[in-house]
Amino acid sequence: MTERVRLAVHETLLGRDERDILGDADRQELAGQRILITGAGGSLGSELARQIARCRPARLTLFEQSEYNLFHIERELAASCPDVPVDALLGDVTRLRHLRSACQQMRPHAVYHAAAYKHVTMTERAICPAIETNVFGTLHAVRAAQEVGARFVLVSSDKAAQPRSVMGATKRLAELVALAEAGSTFRPLAVRFGNILGSSGSVVEIMLERIQAGLPIQVTDPDATRYFMTATEAVGLIVKADLLGRAGEIYWLDMGAPVRIGELAVRLLAVAAEAGLPEVPIEIVGLRAGEKQREDLTSQGLDLRRTTHGRIWVAKQRAMHAPRVRRALRALRDDVRRHDPLAALNDLCAAVPDFEPSVDARRTAAMTAVHRAARYEDDLKIA
Numbered sequence: 001m002t003e004r005v006r007l008a009v010h011e012t013l014l015g016r017d018e019r020d021i022l023g024d025a026d027r028q029e030l031a032g033q034r035i036l037i038t039g040a041g042g043s044l045g046s047e048l049a050r051q052i053a054r055c056r057p058a059r060l061t062l063f064e065q066s067e068y069n070l071f072h073i074e075r076e077l078a079a080s081c082p083d084v085p086v087d088a089l090l091g092d093v094t095r096l097r098h099l100r101s102a103c104q105q106m107r108p109h110a111v112y113h114a115a116a117y118k119h120v121t122m123t124e125r126a127i128c129p130a131i132e133t134n135v136f137g138t139l140h141a142v143r144a145a146q147e148v149g150a151r152f153v154l155v156s157s158d159k160a161a162q163p164r165s166v167m168g169a170t171k172r173l174a175e176l177v178a179l180a181e182a183g184s185t186f187r188p189l190a191v192r193f194g195n196i197l198g199s200s201g202s203v204v205e206i207m208l209e210r211i212q213a214g215l216p217i218q219v220t221d222p223d224a225t226r227y228f229m230t231a232t233e234a235v236g237l238i239v240k241a242d243l244l245g246r247a248g249e250i251y252w253l254d255m256g257a258p259v260r261i262g263e264l265a266v267r268l269l270a271v272a273a274e275a276g277l278p279e280v281p282i283e284i285v286g287l288r289a290g291e292k293q294r295e296d297l298t299s300q301g302l303d304l305r306r307t308t309h310g311r312i313w314v315a316k317q318r319a320m321h322a323p324r325v326r327r328a329l330r331a332l333r334d335d336v337r338r339h340d341p342l343a344a345l346n347d348l349c350a351a352v353p354d355f356e357p358s359v360d361a362r363r364t365a366a367m368t369a370v371h372r373a374a375r376y377e378d379d380l381k382i383a
Contacts, residue, residue, distance in 0.1 A: 010197055010230050013204065013267050016256045019311055021236025022051075029243055030055040036108035036150070037062055038093055038141055039115030041069025043199035044155065047231040048112060048238060049073055053081040061087045061106045063099070065115070093137030099144040111145040112238055113138060113178075114155045116171070119201050123167040124289045124361045127341040131332055131348065134170035135177060139329065142178045142188055152188040153242050154178045156250070158227055158295045160192060162354050165290030169348050169355040173328070176351075179249055180325045191241050192252040194227025194295065196234050207265065211272045216283040222262025224293045227255045237312065244307055244314075254311045258295065289360030325351070340372070341365040 010018055035052050039045040040062035046069070053060055060077070064070040067090060074088040087106060091098035093115045103111070116134050117123050123130040138154060145152040156175050159168030178188045197204050203226075207217050229237075233253055241251040265282050273279060287293065307314050328351035335344035342365040349355050 009271055012271055013197060013259075013264060014228055014230070014256070015259060015263075015267070018230050019233050019236070019253065021233060021240050021253070021309070021311065026240060026243055027055040030057055030239065032056075032058045033109040034059045034106060035061070036102060036106055036111045038064075038099070038111070038113045038137075039155075040064045041066050041073050042114060043202075044193075044196060044231060044234055045114040046073045046076075048114060048235045049077060050080070051232070051235045052239070053077050053084045053086070056081075056084060059085045059087065059106065059108075061089060061102060061108060063089050063091050063093075063102050063115070065090070065092050093140055094132050096140040096144070099140045100147065103144040103148045103150065107148055108145070108150045110151040110153065110242055111141060112153050112155070112242075113141040115141070116155065116174075118157070118167060120159065120165045120167045120290045121288045123170070124165060124358060125364050127166050127344050127348075127361065127365060128336045128339050130166050130170050131344055132336050134167070135173050135329070135332065136336070138174040139177050142181045145188075146181060146183075146186050149185075151242055152178065152186075153238055154188065154190040155238065156190045156192045158192050158194050158252070159292075161296040162292075163352060164292045164356055164358065166345075166348070166357070166361055167290065169352045169357075172352050172355070173348065175250065176325050177329065180322045182249075187249075189241055190250045191237050192250060193234050193237070194229050194255050194258075197228055197230050199231065203261070203264070204268065207268050208272070211269070211277050211280055214278050214280060216281045217265050217269070218283050218285045219261055219265050220285055220287045220291060221293060222260065222265070222282075222284065224261045224287065224291070225258035226261060226264075226295055227258050228264075229253060229255050240309060240312060241314075244309065244312070250315045251307070252313055254313060289358045340369070342369040 035057050037045050037048055040049050041064040049062055062073060070088050077086050089102050091102060115137055117130050142152050157171045159165060160172035160175060163169040163172050175190045178190060181188055195202060210217055237253045304313055304315050331347040332344060335347055345357055345365045
């Protein structure tokens with residue numbers, strides 16, 4: 001797909017123009033800097049790596065758990081930007097020593113933390129892994145960055161606003177964890193995104209796969225609305241928020257009006273028809289566990305205002321009680337260590353008061369607790 005065709009498809013699906021956030025002056029600011037990206041092999045992390053490599057940084061460090069994904073993005077950058085020094089590091093954000101070693105070795109000027117579990121339905125069934133990666137992975141990344149004096153930008157989600165899913169609640173707590181590390185010389189930031197068109201596991205990717213297979217498009221709720229943005233816009237927001245300085249703490253892009261999922265399906269079918277793909281029907285399947293009918297970009301009493309960039313908003317977080325965040329982390333660390341999703345879900349609710357877990361998340365956690373109790377009784381009988 002040529003760049004011109006890609007842009008046309010994205011704008012058709014978005015129902016608006018793609019926003020060009022970064023200018024030449026912004027790219028020039030990153031030139032000569034050392035940048036470290038976690039989750040660099042993922043959909044967003046790899047696009048971030050591509051665009052930052054074009055800014056000609058002094059060194060670009062790709063930190064990624066997936067060997068396969070890391071191999072491919074390193075190989076791609078070697079071909080497209082051969083003059084940019086790239087370091088590909090296998091590592092796991094849930095292990096502080098991995099991130100600490102990477103930061104101590106590379107001494108980045110900025111850490112862009114994109115590593116996360118993001119699939120809403122899957123994380124409803126994987127409460128402890130979601131907490132371990134999204135919450136403690138963020139804690140490790142922000143502390144490793146702080147130790148070397150690097151700037152820190154957390155990639156968050158619109159699902160962190162009034163969360164109804166484990167994924168959203170863990171991203172909201174990740175925001176609180178990162179911002180609680182702020183000091184006189186260290187000011188971490190968070191950026192909230194809507195759905196990124198074409199990212200792995202995204203609704204558009206799944207719909208396209210079904211069209212290509214001649215299967216009906218499955219729509220959860222045609223009246224459900226979502227905010228959408230392109231990977232280019234997402235990367236621009238991350239970098240621009242970093243370069244805007246410390247005017248606030250949580251940033252997001254003005255993405256225009258949210259898009260109805262039913263309308264998105266109709267637009268996608270029109271694009272597919274132009275490409276010669278088969279016509280398929282639309283099948284309504286209902287909202288899945290943890291999904292909201294309407295996504296919000298902000299809540300939690302944030303003080304909203306515009307930045308010097310006309311399309312980027314910023315919010316100042318209300319004063320946080322850092323000891324409360326630390327207490328929540330201690331409780332959740334014990335829950336994860338014991339692999340106790342029921343206790344973890346309860347402690348996550350306490351840490352994020354506006355989180356309302358789904359019935360499925362509660363049921364999964366309770367069933368796990370029952371199985372753990374049964375295994376404990378069996379162990380006692382054997383003993």
